[in-house]
Amino acid sequence: MEGTGNSEILLVYLIGTIGMLLLAGGIFFFFIAYQKRLLHKQLELNRLVRSQQEEMIKNTIQAQENERKRIARDLHDEVGAMLSVVKLNVGRIEKKTEEEKAKGLAAETKSYLDDVILQVRRISRALLPPSLEKLGLYPAIEELANWVNKSDELTIETWVNGEQFRFDTKQELAVFRVVQELVNNAIKHANAGKININLRFSNRGLALTVSDNGRGFLLDEKMRTGLGLRNLESRTEMANAKIKLKSWPGKGTRAILYKQIND
Incomplete structure (x- = not known):
């Protein structure tokens, strides 16, 4: 009887041990699966964030290009034209005046205007080079x-x-x-x-x-x-x-x- 009782105890112990191991294994595999799901979600989130950032950068770049085109047109069509008119008027004053100081001042002003016009053209070309569209x-x-x-x-x-x-x-x-x-x-x-x-x-x-x-x-x-x-x-x-x-x-x-x- 005593031997039978010991066998039952050993059987219960063995079954309990196997049950604990299976439970531990189940918990371990559940933890691994949970970690994989978390990692997958994190990767998806990172891809989404990167995609949103790239889209924001592209939208910003496109907005910059649109603004550059507008400013380039304004500089070329309006500011450049106005400066050219001012230069012509200063040239008229230079021709009509007889005072040497006034002639010298007009000539100096025309020189400054030439520099400004050159800078306006340089900025306009940098914003939107006309040669790109025309020549390549x-x-x-x-x-x-x-x-x-x-x-x-x-x-x-x-x-x-x-x-x-x-x-x-x-x-x-x-x-x-x-x-x-x-x-x-x-x-x-x-x-x-x-x-x-x-x-x-x-x-x-x-x-x-x-x-x-x-x-x-x-x-x-x-x-x-x-x-x-x-x-x-x-x-x-x-x-x-x-x-x-x-x-x-x-x-x-x-x-x-x-x-x-x-x-």
Whole structure:
């Protein structure tokens, strides 16, 4: 009888142990499944937040483009025209007056007006380069380089290879803005003395390289904190292209943009 009782106790103990192990295993697998669901939800939330941020950036960029077009038109059509009229009137005064001091003042004023008109044209072209719409991407980039070179802030050299082709107007503008942003960064932040811009047109697509000899930066750090780099990525996406950045502290920065012709 005693042996039978011990066997029953062992059986109950064994069943209890197995039950505890099954319960523990169930709790463990439930916890793992719960963690996976949480991770999945978090990833979905992160994707949603990224998507919303990218959409906000694209909307902001589009709003900026619309405002740039409006300001460029106002500068060219209204401010530029008014300045030209003022210059003509000052020229009339210069011709009609006989006083030498007045003639000298009128001539000096015309010189100032020439400088202001030049600056208005430069700003208007930077906001919306007319050569981009009329002639294409490379002439617009070449025009940008010429304006920067006139300022003596740094030197930009441009090259083009292959037979040039046109593509969607908005996408051309987006690529131009990428170049413009890279040039501005090299001037304002990198303290560069020289920028090289190379465009290669081929049957496969467009390859554009912008490199400078500035101070460079740590790319991973800038990607986390730099809104300007996110704008570059957004503009590249708007151009239906891809961009790759490389930078070395003290050795400059290089950006390579590639766009397929049949996208």
